[in-house]
Structure formats: C-alpha cells, structure tokens
Amino acid sequence: MLLTTLVLGLVLGxxxxxxxxxLTLQYGIARIMNLAYGEITLLAAxxxxxLFQGLGIPPLAALVLIAPAGYxxxxxxxxxxxxxxxxxxxxxxxxxxxxxxxxxxxxxxxQGVLLVTFGANFTSISYLDRGINILGxxxxxxxxxxxxxxxxxxxxxxxxxxxxxWGLNLRAVAQTPASAPLVGIDVNRxxxxxxxxxxxxxxxxxxxxxxxxxxxxxxxVVFTMKALVIVIMxxxxxxxxxLLAGLALGLVETFVATAIDPGxxxxxxxxxxxxxxxxxxxxxxxxx
Amino acid sequence: xxxxxxxVALAALAYAPNLVSDYGLGLLIGAVTYVTLANxxxxxxxxxxxxxxxxxxFYGTGAYTVAVLNETLPYPLVLVAAAVIGATMALVVGxxxxxxxxxxxxxxxxxxxxxxxxxxxxxxxxxxGTLGRYIFLDVTARDIYWQMLALGAATIALTAYVHRxxxxxxxxxxxxxxxxxxxxxxxxxxxxLIAFVLSATILTLVGAVASPRSVYVEPAIVFNxxxxxxTVIMALLGGANRLWGPALGAVPLxxxxxxxxxxxxxxxxxFLGLLFIAVVFALPDxxxxxxxxxxxxxxxxxx
Numbered sequence: 017m018l019l020t021t022l023v024l025g026l027v028l029g030x031x032x033x034x035x036x037x038x039l040t041l042q043y044g045i046a047r048i049m050n051l052a053y054g055e056i057t058l059l060a061a062x063x064x065x066x067l068f069q070g071l072g073i074p075p076l077a078a079l080v081l082i083a084p085a086g087y088x089x090x091x092x093x094x095x096x097x098x099x100x101x102x103x104x105x106x107x108x109x110x111x112x113x114x115x116x117x118x119x120x121x122x123x124x125x126x127q128g129v130l131l132v133t134f135g136a137n138f139t140s141i142s143y144l145d146r147g148i149n150i151l152g153x154x155x156x157x158x159x160x161x162x163x164x165x166x167x168x169x170x171x172x173x174x175x176x177x178x179x180x181x182w183g184l185n186l187r188a189v190a191q192t193p194a195s196a197p198l199v200g201i202d203v204n205r206x207x208x209x210x211x212x213x214x215x216x217x218x219x220x221x222x223x224x225x226x227x228x229x230x231x232x233x234x235x236x237v238v239f240t241m242k243a244l245v246i247v248i249m250x251x252x253x254x255x256x257x258x259l260l261a262g263l264a265l266g267l268v269e270t271f272v273a274t275a276i277d278p279g280x281x282x283x284x285x286x287x288x289x290x291x292x293x294x295x296x297x298x299x300x301x302x303x304x
Numbered sequence: 305x306x307x308x309x310x311x312v313a314l315a316a317l318a319y320a321p322n323l324v325s326d327y328g329l330g331l332l333i334g335a336v337t338y339v340t341l342a343n344x345x346x347x348x349x350x351x352x353x354x355x356x357x358x359x360x361x362f363y364g365t366g367a368y369t370v371a372v373l374n375e376t377l378p379y380p381l382v383l384v385a386a387a388v389i390g391a392t393m394a395l396v397v398g399x400x401x402x403x404x405x406x407x408x409x410x411x412x413x414x415x416x417x418x419x420x421x422x423x424x425x426x427x428x429x430x431x432x433g434t435l436g437r438y439i440f441l442d443v444t445a446r447d448i449y450w451q452m453l454a455l456g457a458a459t460i461a462l463t464a465y466v467h468r469x470x471x472x473x474x475x476x477x478x479x480x481x482x483x484x485x486x487x488x489x490x491x492x493x494x495x496x497l498i499a500f501v502l503s504a505t506i507l508t509l510v511g512a513v514a515s516p517r518s519v520y521v522e523p524a525i526v527f528n529x530x531x532x533x534x535t536v537i538m539a540l541l542g543g544a545n546r547l548w549g550p551a552l553g554a555v556p557l558x559x560x561x562x563x564x565x566x567x568x569x570x571x572x573x574x575f576l577g578l579l580f581i582a583v584v585f586a587l588p589d590x591x592x593x594x595x596x597x598x599x600x601x602x603x604x605x606x607x
Contacts, residue, residue, distance in 0.1 A: 049407060117584045121581040122577065123577070124530075124573050124580065125574055125576075125577025125580075125581065127573060240414070241415035244411045279429070280426055293408060297404050
C-alpha cells in the first residue's frame with residue numbers, strides 16, 4: 017500500500033515537475049506570469065490525441081512533433097503578445113499586472129477554441145496500457161514512459177542550463193536582467209527564448225499527460241494552479257527546487273487520493289500552498 | 305448637482321420595472337448585478353492593482369449559502385450569514401497572502417473558485433449525499449431587482465466614501481509604490497485587508513441576492529469562472545480606479561455578452577478572450593482615462 021503510493025506518486029510527480037519547470041522558466045527568465053499555461057498544456061494533450069486517433073501517429077513520435085511546435089507557439093506568443101507589454105511597462109513594474117491580465121484573457125481564448133474544436137467531454141486514449149512490475153507494484157507502461165520523458169527532459173534541461181553558453185545567458189537574464197546587456201546579452205531575445213522553452217515544456221508535459229490520464233477542456237486552471245504552487249514551493253526560478261517540489265506534490269496528492277479521498281487533491285495542493293506562504297514564502301529551497 | 309444626478313438616476317432605475325417586460329426586467333437585473341460586481345471588485349483591486357481573480361468564489365459562496373440556509377432561516381438572516389461567511393473567507397485569504405508580494409495573492413485567488421467548488425462538491429457527495437439544491441423563496445424578480453439596485457447604490461456610495469477617506473488615500477499610495485507607502489507610515493497589510501474584506505463581502509452579497517433567480521443551484525453552475533472573467537474586464541474597460549468606471553464598462557459589455565451568448569453559444573468564449581486581450585492592450589487604464597488623455601492632448605495642440 018505504502019509502496020504503491022510511493023511509486024505512483026513519484027510517477028505523477030514527474031509530470032508535475034515537468035509542467036512546473038516550464039512555468040518557472042517563463043516567470044524566471046521572461047518575467048511573464050502565464051495564467052494560460054494549463055490551457056497550452058491541454059492544447060498539446062488534445063493534439064496528441066488527435067494525432068494518435070486521427071492520423072495514427074504513435075504518441076512517442078507525436079511528441080517529437082509537439083515539442084518544437086510548442087517552442088514555435090511560445091516564440092510567436094511572446095513576439096506578438098508579451099513583447100509589446102514588456103516594452104510598454106519599461107521599468108515601472110506594471111508588467112506583472114499586465115501579463116497576468118493578458119494571459120487571463122488568453123486562457124479564455126484558448127479554452128474557447130478547445131471547447132469548440134474538441135468538445136467538453138472527458139478525453140483519453142488507451143496506449144500501452146499494460147502493467148509492469150516495479151518493486152512488487154504494478155504500474156501501467158504508459159505512466160512509466162511519461163515518467164521517463166520527465167526524467168530525460170528534466171536532466172537535459174538542468175545540464176543545458178548549468179553547462180552551456182546558452183544556459184548561462186538564460187541564467188544571467190533570470191538573475192539580473194538589468195546587468196545582462198552590459199556583458200553583451202540581448203535580453204529581449206533571451207527572454208523570448210526562455211518563454212518559448214517554457215511553452216515547449218508545457219507542450220511536452222501536456223502530451224505526456226494525454227498518454228495516461230483522462231482530461232477535459234476545462235481542466236487548464238487546475239494544471240496552472242498546481243504548476244504555480246510547485247514553482248513557489250521550489251522558489252521562483254529555481255529549477256532544481258521545482259523538480260523536487262513537483263515530485264513532492266505528486267507524492268502528497270497520490271497519498272491524499274488513496275488514503276483520504278480523490279476529490280480532495282486540489283484541497284491538498286492549496287493546503288501545501290498555504291503552509292509554504294505562511295512558513296517560507298521564498299520557497300522551500302529558496303535563499304533568504 | 306454632483307449628488308442630484310445619481311439620485312435622479314437611481315429613482316428612475318427604481319421605477320423602471322413598471323415600464324419594461326419580463327425579459328427587460330431580466331436584462332435590468334443582469335446589468336445591475338454586473339455593475340455591482342464590477343464596483344465591488346474595483347473597490348479593492350482598482351487602486352491597489354492587486355488583481356483578484358476570485359470574484360466567482362465569493363459570488364458562488366453567497367449563492368450557495370442561500371441555497372443551504374433558505375429553508376432554515378428567515379431571508380434577512382440568510383443574507384447576514386452569507387456576508388459573514390464571505391468576509392471570513394476573505395479574511396483567511398487576505399491574512400495568508402496580502403502580507404506578501406502581489407503575485408502570491410493573484411495565484412491564490414486564481415485557484416480559489418475551483419477549490420471552493422471542489423470542496424463543496426466533495427462535502428455534498430460524501431457527507432450530505434445530495435448534489436444540487438433547490439431555492440424556494442417567496443422573492444419575485446422585482447424584489448431581486450430592487451435589492452440588487454440598493455446593493456449597487458450602496459456599493460457606489462461606499463466607493464465614493466472610501467475614495468475620500470484615509471483608507472482610499474492609503475490604497476492609492478500602495479498601488480503606486482508599496483515602499484513609499486510603508487515609509488509614509490501606512491499599515492500595508494491592514495489597509496489591504498480591510499479593503500479586500502469589504503470588497504469580498506459585497507461580492508458574496510451579490511451572489512446571495514441574485515440566487516433566488518435560479519430555482520436550482522449546483523456548485524458547477526454557481527462557480528462559473530466566466531463571472532470572474534466578466535467582472536474584471538468590465539471594471540478594466542471603464543477604468544477600475546474611477547468611481548463611475550466599473551458601471552460605465554459593465555452596462556455595454558453585459559449587453560454585448562447577452563447578445564453574443566444567445567447568438568453564438570459555442571464560440572462566444574473566444575470572442576470574450578479576444579475582447580479581453582484587446583482591452584488590456586488598447587485601454588489599459590480604461591475608457592475614462594483614455595478620454596481624458598485625448599482631451600489633454602487636444603488642449604495642448606490648441607494652446
């Protein structure tokens with residue numbers, strides 16, 4: 017029982033961690049609080065289902081298409097929508113409010129498109145739905161694949177951020193956007209890349225959710241909320257913190273769902289959020 | 305004169321149900337409801353720029369309180385109970401988030417409606433065993449209209465009073481620069497908390513007053529996120545930091561939404577989203593501020 021919760025929780029937490037990574041990149045580097053994040057996740061999930069059921073493309077191959085498409089969508093969104101807001105706000109600190117409002121509008125726009133295109137029904141696919149024995153616990157293969165995707169993407173991202181020149185640029189802008197131009201970094205371009213990278217992660221997260229979970233067009237708010245709580249738990253902009261916090265939230269949620277009631281998982285998320293706000297608002301792994 | 309015009313308008317609006325059809329009365333109730341919601345929202349968020357996305361969490365709580373208590377308590381007491389519950393909820397949210405940076409508050413309110421909806425659903429399914437309740441109250445559509453009109457007038461009067469009071473000044477300074485506000489000796493958390501609780505109490509009462517319109521109440525219906533969305537866009541369009549801004553934005557937008565939702569029931573959320581983004585981009589401070597800027601630039605040109 018305990019072991020089942022542990023394994024399933026870690027698997028679920030992997031997806032959450034992936035989602036939170038994207039959001040923390042968008043907020044940390046591009047300084048955009050993206051409330052439409054969950055809707056972009058769902059968009060990718062629906063596209064995966066369409067590619068699988070409509071065109072017969074296997075989900076893992078579809079993932080290879082969806083990730084760059086997500087990057088492209090993020091690039092476009094930043095250029096068309098966010099950049100004017102960034103330019104308008106200058107250093108006045110209005111960007112937070114403006115980006116929250118603009119993405120709140122975007123949330124309803126994407127949700128409307130999803131409802132019209134795919135309907136309001138719960139959607140799921142059956143893909144590699146056979147059990148694999150891990151430490152005596154039977155876990156569906158599709159969940160394991162989703163977890164593997166999270167581990168691979170998460171590791172690659174951490175390495176890229178820590179070891180490459182590009183990662184250094186991204187981190188520089190995240191830390192001190194005002195001084196980054198002094199060393200020849202084009203802040204605008206890096207912010208766009210950070211936002212696009214975050215959107216790509218949202219898309220990959222959504223695609224892996226579609227592989228093993230049932231979802232509907234109105235679930236976006238819950239995904240955004242969970243990702244936001246993980247980001248704050250891990251400390252804003254802290255990639256390692258987001259990974260750990262994501263796994264932790266997956267564990268807690270699975271525990272609440274199995275031991276207490278599945279209807280209370282969002283309440284558990286909020287309880288954690290409240291605890292973090294009261295005890296360590298800078299995040300469990302943040303400085304200060 | 306400044307007081308006379310609104311009073312005459314209020315008297316005319318109070319007399320209006322005698323002149324219109326049932327459908328017209330429905331429209332009037334909807335319009336007054338949204339004017340009150342937008343005003344109640346702006347009371348806190350207008351000056352402080354703390355964007356609350358939880359309007360429907362309070363609205364729905366008000367409606368649901370009436371649904372639960374309407375058979376056990378007399379109607380005025382039900383309204384009092386709703387106000388107390390709404391204020392308590394706001395106090396909890398405010399105490400845990402308003403001492404921190406604004407973004408924590410926004411995030412908390414973003415998921416709040418969904419949280420309350422899921423908690424009520426869980427409670428009803430597991431503890432009481434019923435999902436969905438009926439409201440049998442002897443309240444006519446006209447009564448609802450007059451009650452809502454009174455609430456709306458009271459909200460606008462309260463906003464006018466707050467704008468002139470020390471609290472209003474404190475909120476304006478907080479909205480401009482929190483560091484300056486703290487250095488001028490303003491108690492940040494307390495000022496924000498008072499305004500937020502006032503605003504949330506009004507939003508809860510709106511839900512409570514409006515609820516007898518629908519005989520059947522269910523969490524999925526009363527916690528419809530579109531309400532939060534509409535409230536914010538209405539207040540923004542008119543100008544959230546002006547006394548008459550929210551009302552100015554609410555009436556035309558409500559009529560547009562009515563028309564859109566009856567003519568394009570499937571695609572209207574898309575229009576709403578586009579309209580919202582357009583408002584954020586084109587009129588970030590609202591129509592009233594836009595007009596003033598236009599006038600100022602014209603004056604400069606002629607001078």
